[in-house]
Amino acid sequence: MISHPPQIGAAEIRHNVALRFVANAAVANQTVTFGNLLDCVLMAITAILPNDVFQLVKVRRVRMWAVPVVGGATTLSVSFAGTTAPGAIGDADLHTDTSMGIEPAHVDARPKRLSQAAQFQAAPGGNTAFVLSGITSGTVIDLELSYKQIFAAQGGTPVAGNASVGATPGLIYTRGFDGLAAAATKFPCVIGSAI
Numbered sequence: 001m002i003s004h005p006p007q008i009g010a011a012e013i014r015h016n017v018a019l020r021f022v023a024n025a026a027v028a029n030q031t032v033t034f035g036n037l038l039d040c041v042l043m044a045i046t047a048i049l050p051n052d053v054f055q056l057v058k059v060r061r062v063r064m065w066a067v068p069v070v071g072g073a074t075t076l077s078v079s080f081a082g083t084t085a086p087g088a089i090g091d092a093d094l095h096t097d098t099s100m101g102i103e104p105a106h107v108d109a110r111p112k113r114l115s116q117a118a119q120f121q122a123a124p125g126g127n128t129a130f131v132l133s134g135i136t137s138g139t140v141i142d143l144e145l146s147y148k149q150i151f152a153a154q155g156g157t158p159v160a161g162n163a164s165v166g167a168t169p170g171l172i173y174t175r176g177f178d179g180l181a182a183a184a185t186k187f188p189c190v191i192g193s194a195i
Contacts, residue, residue: 013149035123044167054147056120061144164195
């Protein structure tokens, strides 16, 4: 005999996605925060005000490919080290590859399963998700991310870090993982319309 309706499980909206970016400039070191990752998928509220579609994000995988200049070498690296305190967010492991000739440098990195980098994180605080190094123009970067949207009663959706220009209210847009608008980003997303 059931005395009341059964418990309802997780009711949030979840989305797993692989986003591809192609660097349009060389960048020695790029710090990527969880807020930057949330700013990759935006909904235009007005022409200049985008909101993050999701409230939480976790990193599943980071992959990069870069072709060296003929006669040179290219070194790529990914580190999940946090900036708050060593090991507070990431596992402090460095994932790196160097290539010479025509073979691209290739890094395929995942944060350790029990590190905070591999757990759902919100934007406040500006915590570092990971640091990318050795990026050259034309470097391809794939980010495999899991997003979660909880209902408004549990907290509002954050406003994006930077304004948009000429967005159509109600449409979903993409943005580079440096958090900058389409005109300024060094990492344009090849999926969707950018703002």
